[in-house]
Amino acid sequence: MGSEMVTLNDAVREALATHPDVRVQSNELQARAQQIEQAKAGYKPRIDITAAGGWEWNDNAATRNAGYKDGRSLIRKEAGARLSQMLFDGYATDSEVARQQARYESVARRPEGVSQNVALDAIKAYLDVLRHRELLRLSEDNLQAHRRTESQIRLRYKAGIGSSVDLDQVSGRRSNAEASRLSDLVNLKDVETRYLRTVGMPAPAELQPVSGLERNLPMSLAEAMEIALAEHPTLRSAKADVKAALAQHEAARQNDYPKLDLELGSNWGDDQNGLKGTNKDLSALIRLRYNLYSGGRDRARKAQTAHLLNEAKEVRNQTYREVVESLRLAWSAYQATRSQLGSLIDYVRATTATRKAYEKQFNIGKRTLVDLLNIENELFEAKRSLVETRYDNLYAQYRILAGMGRLLGVLGAEMPQGPGRGDEELKSFGQYAAYDLKVEDFGPAIPRQQVTESAAPTTVKADITPGGEVVNRIQDWAAAWASGNVDNYFSFYSSAFKPAKGSRSAWRTARRRVIGRAHNIQVDIDDIEVSVQGDNATARFRQRYRAHNYRDVSNKVLRLRRENGRWMIVSESNR
Incomplete structure (x- = not known):
């Protein structure tokens, strides 16, 4: 792939060829396929030859009658x-051929299913590289915008x-923007490494x-x-296993019958x-064997094979559920992100206009520096949200095609044939092991002493007013949510809590599922207003x-009540 521009189809083909x-x-x-041929050998004759020679001693009636x-x-x-x-043979060969053919049919679907998954992984890696390059x-x-503001x-x-104070504040925001860029x-770098693992080559400069x-x-x-229930290769493979x-x-059942051989x-x-002399014999027999x-x-x-049959059916049933779940999730993600895109585009457009207006108003003294920095950050987050959602929507479309079993067909990609590169693949992949990971990309290192000093705890006076207690409590609730600790998150809710819809039990189940599936959660609380009346707060x-x-x-809007001091x-x- 080198330095040439690579397309998504190029990356998928390379992944399928080398993975x-x-x-x-x-x-x-x-x-x-060779196991089928082994099973069919049971229909064909078997020919054996034997030969032997050597010393032999005998003391039997024949030798004694001969005077020895x-x-x-x-x-x-x-x-x-x-x-x-x-x-x-009691239909044993017929059954074995049928079994091996069914096993072959099962495995024949697996390369397609695995190829669909590898292609989808390659697509995700490709899209993630594009996504994170845009985010960077x-x-x-x-960062440049904050530097300009800091200079001003x-x-x-x-x-x-x-x-x-203004200078300190904008310097702090600029430092935070630098940390965000490094993040x-x-x-x-992480997604480029994932691209290397999946595709087998480094992500080029141009995608x-x-x-x-x-x-x-x-x-x-x-x-x-x-379409999915009729064509998905993994489900068809599970049916062949049955x-x-x-x-x-x-x-x-083969031993229920006698066996007949010529x-x-x-x-x-x-x-x-x-006895001295030559002996010869010929025979032509039909031999019957029957185990009693x-x-x-x-x-x-x-009994064993009956249980194995039931097991195969349950594996098929589980695969059926997984195919349904995967497609439903992909469809929901596609619909949700498609609906969000229009709103996010409007949000970016409106925030861009607001940012320009705030800058003009700041220059004539009608807006504070905090206003300007906040709108700058809001515009940054709005653009990031738009980029993330756009790529989530693209990936959801490919997930739907994979969920239906049609991804390779739409891409025009073919499954590779042959044994693969074997030992040669290790040599080919090994040359990229340390590719393009340079320390200088991450900027100058901070001396350890400075890091230690900056991390030293500082004393902050706590707000112990009722309103301050509520604010602190809400910040702790958001932190528990962001940590993914569901039990800690639930500990902030009163036993009298009533969800807006459904029962408390259903709400807990839904929240546990949603929080448990999410990764890298961030919950930020802004513009908080608290009113307290006795032991109740809003x-x-x-x-x-x-x-x-x-x-x-x-x-x-959260409504809270003081219970046992909390x-x-x-x-x-x-x-």
């Missing part, structure tokens, strides 16, 4: 040939028309932007689900059994929620 998971399934498929009272030693020679043809550019733009405030301070740089695939999506979830288990169960044989011998008792082994084998604030899979800004939430709602 070990795909090659593992391809080789297993070829192995299963102490036995006789001779050099024995013999040779033989035998042909055996199965005529009837936004962070760099944000510094000039005002030197001119005697600005305060040191985005680290995140970019072609990705457009949507709405034209390839069904009109409704019902239509998508119908057929294989059924064939295995049928094969367990046997043709010829033997030649010289100086055998103590095997200690209960056959009955146990039938808090109104703006809540900014952000996680890996969802983000939201809302105006929230403020507990009794109701919450969005204004």
